[in-house]
Each structure stands twice: as C-alpha cells, then as structure tokens.
Amino acid sequence: MMEFTDADVLGIVGTAVKTIVILLGAVIMAALMIPIERRLLGLWQDRYGPNRVGPFGSLQVAADMIKIFFKEDWIPPFADKFIFVVAPAIIMLTSLLAFAVIPFSPTWTIANLNVGVLFLLAMSSLGVYSVIFAGWASDNKYALLGAMRTAAQMISYEVFMGLSLLGVVLLAGSFNLGDIVESQRGMWNVIPQFPAFVIFFIAGCAEIHRAPFDLPEAEQELTAGYHTEYSGMKFGMFFVGEYLGIVLISCLVTVLFFGGWLGPVLPGFVWFFLKAFFFMCFFILLRAATVRPRYDQLMAFGWKVLLPIALLNVAITGAIVVAQS
Amino acid sequence: MEFTFFLAGIIALATTLRVITCANPVHALLYLIMSMLALAVDFYALGAAFAATLEVVVYAGAIMVLFLFVVMMLNLNNETVAREKSWMRPQLWTGPSIAAGLLLLAMIWALVTGSPASGRIVGTELSANEVGMALFGPYVVVVELSAFLLLAALAVAAHIGREDRDLAAEGAEHGERVTNHPGDH
Numbered sequence: 078m079m080e081f082t083d084a085d086v087l088g089i090v091g092t093a094v095k096t097i098v099i100l101l102g103a104v105i106m107a108a109l110m111i112p113i114e115r116r117l118l119g120l121w122q123d124r125y126g127p128n129r130v131g132p133f134g135s136l137q138v139a140a141d142m143i144k145i146f147f148k149e150d151w152i153p154p155f156a157d158k159f160i161f162v163v164a165p166a167i168i169m170l171t172s173l174l175a176f177a178v179i180p181f182s183p184t185w186t187i188a189n190l191n192v193g194v195l196f197l198l199a200m201s202s203l204g205v206y207s208v209i210f211a212g213w214a215s216d217n218k219y220a221l222l223g224a225m226r227t228a229a230q231m232i233s234y235e236v237f238m239g240l241s242l243l244g245v246v247l248l249a250g251s252f253n254l255g256d257i258v259e260s261q262r263g264m265w266n267v268i269p270q271f272p273a274f275v276i277f278f279i280a281g282c283a284e285i286h287r288a289p290f291d292l293p294e295a296e297q298e299l300t301a302g303y304h305t306e307y308s309g310m311k312f313g314m315f316f317v318g319e320y321l322g323i324v325l326i327s328c329l330v331t332v333l334f335f336g337g338w339l340g341p342v343l344p345g346f347v348w349f350f351l352k353a354f355f356f357m358c359f360f361i362l363l364r365a366a367t368v369r370p371r372y373d374q375l376m377a378f379g380w381k382v383l384l385p386i387a388l389l390n391v392a393i394t395g396a397i398v399v400a401q402s
Numbered sequence: 403m404e405f406t407f408f409l410a411g412i413i414a415l416a417t418t419l420r421v422i423t424c425a426n427p428v429h430a431l432l433y434l435i436m437s438m439l440a441l442a443v444d445f446y447a448l449g450a451a452f453a454a455t456l457e458v459v460v461y462a463g464a465i466m467v468l469f470l471f472v473v474m475m476l477n478l479n480n481e482t483v484a485r486e487k488s489w490m491r492p493q494l495w496t497g498p499s500i501a502a503g504l505l506l507l508a509m510i511w512a513l514v515t516g517s518p519a520s521g522r523i524v525g526t527e528l529s530a531n532e533v534g535m536a537l538f539g540p541y542v543v544v545v546e547l548s549a550f551l552l553l554a555a556l557a558v559a560a561h562i563g564r565e566d567r568d569l570a571a572e573g574a575e576h577g578e579r580v581t582n583h584p585g586d587h
Binding site for chain 1: 426428429432435451452454455456458459462463464467468470471474475527529530
C-alpha cells in the first residue's frame, strides 16, 4: 500500500482548494459575462442595455438566474430522455475540465500536464458531443439541422486550431502550458506567431460558435438551433457553457500568445486577468461589429484560406527552429 | 496505477459489450465513445500520456463524431430498434459467444500462469519527444506508408466530391436533370 505523509495530505488539500477556487471563479466570471455583454453591446449599438435592476443594471444577472431557476424544466415526450438530459452536462464538464491545465500564475495550476496543449484540444473536441446529442435527442428538425452544422463546423475548425498551436509548441519545445508561458519571457508569441494568433482566435470563435460563427443557432433560419427544445436550467447550462467557452478561449489566447502571467510591477494573476478580460471584451465587440457569413462561405474560408496559412506557418516556423538549433 | 488500469479495462470491456448488444444505434455509439475514453485512461496508466490524449482527440473527438453524423442522417426510429432487436436471436450469438469466451479464458489462464511481465504498471511517463524520436527513427517506414494512404484517401475524396460542370452541361443539352451536388455522385 502507498504511505501518505503529512506533506502529501497538505498537497492534496491545497490542490482541492485551488480547484474549487478556480472552478467557482470560472463559473462566476462566465455568469458575469452576461450583464457585461449586454451593457457593452448596448454601448456599441448606441442604446442603454439593461439598466433597471441594481446600480447600472449590475444585478440583472441575479434576476435572470432567479427567473431561470423557477422556469418549468420540460422534456418533450418525443425526446430521447437520457441523451437529452446528458447533453447540457457535457458542455459544462468539458469546458470546466479544460480549466485544469491553464496556468493562472506560476503557482496556480491544478494539473501541470506535460501534454497540456493536447488535453485542451481533446476537451474541445469532446465538447462537440454536447451540441450533437442535444440536436439529435430533441427530435426536432431545426435542432437536428443546427447540430449537423455544428458537427461539420467544429470538426473543421478544430483542425486549424490544432495546426495554429503547433507553431507555438515548436517555439517553446514543449506541450506544457507553463513552459510555453516561460518561453515568452523575451518576446510574446503574438509577434513571431502572428498568423497563428489570428487563426487560433478565429478557430476559437468558431469552436464555441459565437457570433459571427453562430450558424448552429442562427435564429432567422433555425429558430434557436440545437437548443430549441430546451428550457429552464438545461437551457441555462448551454447558455453559461457558451460564456465559459469565451472565458476559456480568452485564457488560452493569453497563455499561448500574450505571455500569460508575465508582466512588470503588478502580480502575475492580475496581469493574467487583465489580458484575459481584454479578449473577453473583444469577443463581445466581434458580436457587435460583424455579420454572420453563409454556411458554405464559412467552410470555404476555413479550408481554402485558414488551412494553407496554418500549414505554411508550421513549415516556416519549423524551418527557422531547425536553422537556429 | 494498477488499480486505475484494471478499473478502466473493465469499463472498456463492459461498454464494448454494450456497443454490440444495444439496439439503439446512437446509444451504442455513446457506449463506443465511453469505451474509447476508458482505453485512453488505460494508455495513461501505462505512462503513454501522449497516446492517451491522441486517442481522445482523434478517435473519440473526431472519428466518432463522423460516425454519429452518419447515423443521425439515417433517420432512425423505433422500427429500426425493433428490427435490431429481432436480429439479436440467441441462436445467432450463442456459438460465437462460447468461442470468444473460451479464447478469453485461455488468455486469462496464460496471463495468470505465465511468467510475470517484466514491468509493473507504474505510469512512468513517456514524453512526446521520445514518441516523436521513435516514430521518425525506427518506425519511419510505417509513418511514410500511412502518409501515402492518407494522401490517396484525400485524392479519392477530392475526386468523388468534385463538382462536375461538364457533365451537368451535357445533361442539360439532352434535357436530362443532372444534379451537380457533391454528395449525389
């Protein structure tokens, strides 16, 4: 049997506390994104946005939460009950699991995996099931069409996402996210890997199907897409899951391209938060400023523009790394 | 690590059994995904963290999604489930099951009585570097062959999926209706 020393027990308790703090932080941040998004959208679209509940409308999210908890949680009689219930849990699970490998500061990482980057890709690819299962189990044409679109969109953009990360991995010489941050001490990856940054951001946007890539739930064509039949807290989980995705992709952009916790004067996690928050706001600006492309345009753009650029980026970065060593 | 390995192994076996016995195709696929995740845990317990994550990314995350995609397109309903059930007659599966069970017994016997394996399952991690060195060192021929295969598959897919403009124009001349949607060829 394994012997547990006091240090081991302390380590386990410490990790458990960190886990809870990070999970709660991520979910609360995701919930706070909802009023922030509505207010910022209002600002950018020259209107007020919600400003009635609490000072400057800041308690709007509390009101929304209370409302959603008291709504009837209805499962359609024609739905596949088991899969219908499991689907919203999958998106929350995979998004929250992905936070485990993100280094928030030199000491705040839950799982310091040597294959951290691949773990993130694995979690994002498992997240697809949430949407597909939701669409199929609902037994509704709009939901199924939305799920089909999502499956194709997410599988395609995962490819470009993975390829764009390879350049960063080549420069750092490691899949470990902590090592990747440390490798950016001299210069942030965004400068030598600018094409990769752009591709990663676009693919990340498509991966969490945010505007302008929200075709799976384009309301003019598909009512609400894959979550048409969902109500109450199950819909709430899809909703919060989407915002968790925004927080996650923002954290990833920070870690991979903008030096994570690195920065002068202020402590590491403050820098991390500031950088990540900037990108969360950028996601909202994207939604306010762009229009939705047609579905074939989305696919053609991915395979005909993003893929060649990503491949070229990997080849050139590889050549430079080999030449320098 | 040994406990993790065997627990995940049992889950993989049980879910794979359900893949075969489940009458609803989508539920069967769900079990197949779980079996692959259990396999990934097994890889991890053996110290192959790289292979474990690739198993999830490639098999569970991409190939199974395509399977699901196709199954969803087939418009399955309760009739299909009933037909699947009718195919599960005892006289069809008892013979193969007995044969497979005997093989399983033989394998367990060999594992129990044979010399203990050289290494215990301790989960010493093999780095991605080492995997890469092995792939492009002693196994480079296999890597190149699979690259050929993938390129051939890509060429075939591009050929099947191409838009046949000439054919469509020819059809219009003869007054026939020729669709040029990629999937219709």
